[in-house]
Each structure stands twice: as structure tokens, then as C-alpha cells.
Amino acid sequence: MLTIKEIRKVQSLEEAYELNQKKTNRIIGGMLWLKMQTGNVNIAIDLSNLKLDTIEETDSEFSIGAMVTLRDLETNAALNEYTHNAVREAVRHIVGVQFRNLATVGGSIFGRYGFSDVLTVFMALDAYVELHHAGIVPISEFAKMPYDNDVLVRIIVKKTPLACAYLSHRQTKTDFPVLAVAISHHHGKWQAVVGATPHRAAVIADENNILSGGLNTESTKKFAQYVKETVKTDSNIRGSAAYRKHLAYVLTKRALSSIGGIDA
Ligand SMILES: Cc1cc2nc3c(=O)[nH]c(=O)nc-3n(C[C@H](O)[C@H](O)[C@H](O)COP(=O)(O)OP(=O)(O)OC[C@H]3O[C@@H](n4cnc5c(N)ncnc54)[C@H](O)[C@@H]3O)c2cc1C
Incomplete structure (x- = not known):
């Protein structure tokens, strides 16, 4: 207690x-x-007097306060339109509506939990974390930082032309993910962010330009294979390292196929 x-x-x-x-x-x-x-x-x-409970949109970015709830992320029309519903898909499996009405973005991101759907999707969006003391840092850097006593103020998502899809696999509804994959394409680059490996989410960029010629059956399979070979997985109560690698392949291929309108 x-x-x-x-x-x-x-x-x-x-x-x-x-x-x-x-x-x-x-x-x-x-x-x-x-x-x-x-x-x-x-x-x-308690930060609830600091007006950090809103999602604000400008022409260039979304600013998401630390006290915004996961349910707010799920139901925000503009954010979900921009992310092709990837944000909604990332949070809608987390326990239940009442739970998501309470869980905050700050608590979800600051913890950098290995199982985190929330961290995974914001990494795929190349978001930034604003910390009161350390200032604004890319979330992929923040994900690797050790825990300290800073205050997470907000998450910033810069608006750029974006393709994005999020998929997770769970043994049963509302459980933690066995593996989560978020695919995104912006600034001319493709990347997969793989979460629940079960370590903290990690970025796997398309460094060999496998997808630069476009999405088709061959290229999506090849990139899915690359993600499977590159991702570091381990075993825990929810699944073995080998099973997670298999899921990385399947979820990457499915997410790319949904973006490209290809039969998976
Ligand atoms: C049963 C259960 C199942 C879950 N399943 C999933 C799941 O499937 N997928 C998933 O992604 N998540 C899952 N979660 C995690 C959940 O979504 C929340 O991320 C988690 O509960 C923390 O959010 P909170 O607002 O309750 O934070 P709290 O519990 O209040 O805080 C968590 C930590 O963050 C710190 N903190 C909070 N806000 C700030 C801030 N602004 N700045 C600095 N530090 C801060 C606190 O001091 C604390 O250390 C699950 C949690 C539970 C309990």
C-alpha cells in the first residue's frame, strides 16, 4: 500500500x-x-492546477499537456485525423474507458515502461518531450535517458506530412501487449518503432532504403524481415524472444500493407 x-x-x-x-x-x-x-x-x-490538461493545435504542432488523459488522446479528432488513427489504436486497448479517463500522458511517458503503447506511438510520431529543467528533447532520446527528478510538462508533435499505422498483439483483451509496432513515414524516411520487446521501445529506421522505391508486396516483406532480424527481443511471462521476433515481422508487414493498401 x-x-x-x-x-x-x-x-x-x-x-x-x-x-x-x-x-x-x-x-x-x-x-x-x-x-x-x-x-x-x-x-x-498534484499538477492539476497548472492547466496542463488540454491538447492544443496550431498550424505547425500539437501541444499535449502532461495531465491530458489517455481517453483525451483516444477521442481527439484532430490528433487522430493527423495520425491516421494511430494514437487511438495505441491507447484503445489499455484496460478500459474508466481507466483511460484517469491515466495521464505525463505518468505514461515519464515512466518509460517497456510495455508502453503510449511511448511507442509518440516515438513513431518523432514527438518531443518538454521537461521543466532539461527543456525540449526528442522523445527517442528521452526514452534512453535514466530516471531523474525532472517534471514532464508536455509532449509536442510537429506537423509534417505523415503516413502512420499502429498495431499490437495481446494474448487477451485489455492485457499488456506482447509486442507493439508503429510504422511511420515523414521527412522522406520510413521507420518502425517496436515496443514491448519487452524492453523500452526502440526505433528501427529504414537505413538501407528498402522502402524508398514504394510500398509493394516485396518491399514490405523485405522491410518486415529487416525489422525481425534487427529488433532485440527477450522472453518474459507473455512470450518468448523468438515469438516476439515473429510478431515483429507479422505486425510490420500488416502495418505497411494497411498504409500502402496492399493485401497483407
Ligand atoms: C493494470 C494496468 C494495466 C496497464 N496496461 C497498459 C497497457 O496495456 N499499455 C500501456 O501503454 N500502459 C498500460 N498501463 C500503464 C498506464 O497506461 C499508465 O501509463 C500508468 O498507469 C501511469 O499513468 P498515471 O497517470 O496513472 O501515472 P501515475 O501512476 O500517477 O505516475 C506514474 C509515474 O510517473 C511519475 N509522473 C507522473 N506524472 C509526471 C510528470 N508530469 N512529470 C514527471 N513525473 C511524472 C510519477 O511520479 C510516477 O513515478 C497499465 C497500467 C496498469 C495499472
Whole structure:
């Protein structure tokens, strides 16, 4: 059980950051992950007064506050139109609607969980993470950074012409993914982001230009094979390393086929 002594609704990011430097204090998002932990928290730092619960769109980007819920991501029409529903597909399997109404973007991304659908899809969008202290960093770099006591402020998705598809495989509805694949094409480059390997999501770029001649049955199979051979997988309770490699092939081929309108 988690025991919290005091909940503090902070009035500024600086106040949140300063409080968060103490090991006995914790930022709280939806508390869905935190509440499963055991221990004592002196001050639970609540960001809900900081107006970080909106998705804002300009001509050039989406700005997604740390307190936006997974349900907001799922139902935001503009974000899903831009991402060809990849964001909706990434979050819609996570537990249930009531759960997604509480789980926050900040709690989902800051944790950098190996199983994270949320991290996987935002990496495929080449998003940026705004941290109060470290500033704006590409999310693929953030994914590799060690844990520290910074405050995640928002996620920024720059708008560029984008092709994108997200697929995951689960043993049963609402369970964690056995493997997740997000394919994207922007700035003239194709990439696969593979999550739940079960390590933190990793980018596999089309460095050999397998897809640069266009999507067809041959090229999609070849890139799927490349992803299968390149991705580092391991075994855990949900599946073996070899099964995950097989899934990487299948999900990559299916995602590319759906983007290219090819029979998978
Ligand atoms: C049963 C269960 C099943 C799940 N299944 C999936 C799944 O299939 N796919 C998936 O992707 N996810 C899954 N998740 C994870 C879930 O979607 C959330 O990511 C998770 O619950 C954390 O979100 P939260 O808002 O509740 O964060 P919290 O639990 O409140 O916080 C999580 C951590 O992030 C820190 N934190 C929160 N906000 C910030 C911030 N703004 N800045 C810095 N640090 C911050 C907290 O201090 C804490 O360490 C699952 C979780 C549970 C409990």
C-alpha cells in the first residue's frame, strides 16, 4: 500500500520541480501505476492546477499537456485525423474507458515502461518531450535517458506530412501487449518503432532504403524481415524472444500493407 502524508496542489512548475527534488516526494498523475506500489510519500505533488490538461493545435504542432488523459488522446479528432488513427489504436486497448479517463500522458511517458503503447506511438510520431529543467528533447532520446527528478510538462508533435499505422498483439483483451509496432513515414524516411520487446521501445529506421522505391508486396516483406532480424527481443511471462521476433515481422508487414493498401 502507498501511504501519502500530504497532497499539495502546486501553483507553478518551479514549485513542482523544487518539491520533486526530495526523494520522499512524488509527482502524481492519475495514480494508477503509483497506487500499486508500496511505500511512504511525504508530499504528493498534484499538477492539476497548472492547466496542463488540454491538447492544443496550431498550424505547425500539437501541444499535449502532461495531465491530458489517455481517453483525451483516444477521442481527439484532430490528433487522430493527423495520425491516421494511430494514437487511438495505441491507447484503445489499455484496460478500459474508466481507466483511460484517469491515466495521464505525463505518468505514461515519464515512466518509460517497456510495455508502453503510449511511448511507442509518440516515438513513431518523432514527438518531443518538454521537461521543466532539461527543456525540449526528442522523445527517442528521452526514452534512453535514466530516471531523474525532472517534471514532464508536455509532449509536442510537429506537423509534417505523415503516413502512420499502429498495431499490437495481446494474448487477451485489455492485457499488456506482447509486442507493439508503429510504422511511420515523414521527412522522406520510413521507420518502425517496436515496443514491448519487452524492453523500452526502440526505433528501427529504414537505413538501407528498402522502402524508398514504394510500398509493394516485396518491399514490405523485405522491410518486415529487416525489422525481425534487427529488433532485440527477450522472453518474459507473455512470450518468448523468438515469438516476439515473429510478431515483429507479422505486425510490420500488416502495418505497411494497411498504409500502402496492399493485401497483407
Ligand atoms: C493494470 C494496468 C494495466 C496497464 N496496461 C497498459 C497497457 O496495456 N499499455 C500501456 O501503454 N500502459 C498500460 N498501463 C500503464 C498506464 O497506461 C499508465 O501509463 C500508468 O498507469 C501511469 O499513468 P498515471 O497517470 O496513472 O501515472 P501515475 O501512476 O500517477 O505516475 C506514474 C509515474 O510517473 C511519475 N509522473 C507522473 N506524472 C509526471 C510528470 N508530469 N512529470 C514527471 N513525473 C511524472 C510519477 O511520479 C510516477 O513515478 C497499465 C497500467 C496498469 C495499472
